[in-house]
Every structure is written in C-alpha cells, then in structure tokens.
Amino acid sequence: MVPSKKLSLILFFACSIFVQETLAEVICESLPTNLCSFAIASSGKRCVLENYQNEQGNLDYTCKTSEVVVERLSGYIETDHCVSACGVDRKSVGISSDAFLSSEFTARLCSPACYQNCPNIVDLNFNLAAGEGVFLPALCEKQRVNPRRAMLALLSNGGGAAPGLVAVDSSAFAPASAPTPF
Template sequence: MASSTKLSFTLFFAFSMFLQGTLGEVICETLPTNLCSFAIASSGKRCVLENYRNQEGKLEYTCKTSEVVVERIAGYIESDQCVNACGVDRSFVGISSDAFLAPQFTASLCSPACYQNCPNIVDLYFNLAAGEGVYLPAVCEKQKSNPRRAMLALLSSGGGAAPGPVATDSADFVADAPAPSFSDFVADAPAPAPAFF
C-alpha cells in the first residue's frame, strides 16, 4: 500500500509540473533542467541553464531566470520538434553566439523546418547574431546558395559589432523580401526582429 501511495504522489507531482507548463505559468527556477534551455518564463524573461559545483565538488545544473526579455512570448517551453529541427541542445549552458561557429548549426537554424516554424529559437539567435553585427536573414539567404561564404561572413564580422536590436513592429521584416547583398552582413544599425509573432 505504501508503494502505491508513493507512486500516486509521484504521478501527481509529475502531472502537476506538466499542467503548470501547459497553463502558461512558467517559472524558470521550478523547471527541470532538461526543459530549461529555450524556455521563457511567464514574466517574459528567458530561462538559462547554469552550472555550479555542489558541496562535494560535483558539477550540477540549475535553471535560472535571465535578464533577457522576449517581446511577444511569455510562459513558453520550446518543443522537442523545434529543438531537433534547429540543431540546438537543451543542455546548452547560458546564452551564447558560439554556436554560429559550427556550419551544421547555421544550416539547421536556417532550414525551413526551423526558420519558418520555430520563432522562439530564431528570435534568440537573430538577436545573438545582431549583437555580433550580423543580419541573420542575410546569413540564411547566403547559406542556401553558398554555405562556406555564409560562414566566412560570420567569422569576419566580429570586432565592430553593433548592439543587439530592440524588438520592433513585426511589419518591419518580410520573410519573402529579397535578402540584403553580401556586403550588408555587417549591420550599421540594429536590424528588425523576424515577423514570427
């Protein structure tokens, strides 16, 4: 009888965590670490996975609320489908543009399965790219025709990076509009956010 009570309690706890996420009440600090990365708290701030050393010196992970605010999305946990389509990993620690250095990541991010269907992940990397002075839609356009040239543009854009963009009206970006020329990869001004939301 004690084991059935324990099982019932475990199922109740698991169901309540699932129900909390589906109802839109997302608190980063209460998320399991395997759902933390690419989640957005109900407050509109991104959740980030962080690591620390416990008292025994072992590396452990925890989910924290970052200061990065996402316009138009709150209380959202990214789907496994988008995580897979975009080539990201829920075990990413922190938020970084380092992923752009892997050509296969840029190819996954720019793929139609990700770029057209996963606005949360695209928005995150759009802003990270802009922080490096790179316009993500142009990189994705270049990725279609010449992946090596797109990677070269990313690598050469470091240094004089423009500040990250501030979310603007979604009408400022049209997905079917012609991409800027190769020389427009380095941003002189913040780029508009993708119109996914």
C-alpha cells in the first residue's frame, strides 16, 4: 500500500472514532438490536446480541455488554459498509469459528475492503482464529495467493488450525494476547 494512502486511512479511522466518541456515549443496553453486533461500548467492552423468549412466548433480541474488552476501539459502532464488505450479519447471536470453513467468508474477511478498513470485525475474527490456532494474517496471505491452498491449510492439522473447530459464545470470548495486524 502506498504510504500516503495508508496515512489517509489511518487519519480517516482516527477521525471517525473521535467523531463517534464526541457525539454520544455508546451503551450496549441502549443500542437498537440492529446495531448491537460489532459495536463496542464507550467502556471498551464488546456488545453482544442475545435472544430470549418474551412474555408472549416469542423469540426476541436484546443488546448486552460482554466482559470482553477491546482496547483501541471504545465507543465504536461498525459501519454498514464494513458489515457488508466483511460478509458478517448484524443479527448474529454468538460467534463461531465454523465461518472460517467457508471459503466465501474467508475471501470477504481477507479482502482489502474488509481487512484494511474494518478493524473491529478484523480484530474480532483475529482473536477467534487465534483461539483455533490460526494466525489470521497468514491465512489471509494464503487466501490472496491461492484460495484453495488456504482452505486446505485451515482444514489440515499441520496448517495451524486446531482439529474440530467449535462454536464459541461471544460473551465468553477473550482477546488473544497477540497484537492485531494494524
């Protein structure tokens, strides 16, 4: 990436965070459910969408604050552009590493539109991948060079993925100690 373009992206990202933080405090429990997933409260804790059975016996949704802290993105609500570019769904309840088994999901996550512009979604998936023994920057490089080989590496025991990918409840998700690729 050209240094001036990279600097422009960094400045844009910094300004967008500043504007969000100066306009209003983000409180997960106050967010509408269609903005909950991929939001981070002003406290720095991730927001999670949870479902419950309402008084009429129907399935309903609420936004809650998790215990997972994101250090650099407090008060951040992911843009619709990033949700679309990264191929994620705001109606997701919990998260699962099974998404990495979809070559379409991995291709969208690793695309420049997502990987270089959507730090919250990338950070969440970086940590999820790390929990499965996969280094997301290496997976994305393999995806860029040879998508079929990336999937083979992910599926093989020697490719950095833990055998038997499992579903993870997002409220129990802890960030990896490795720094994100930004």
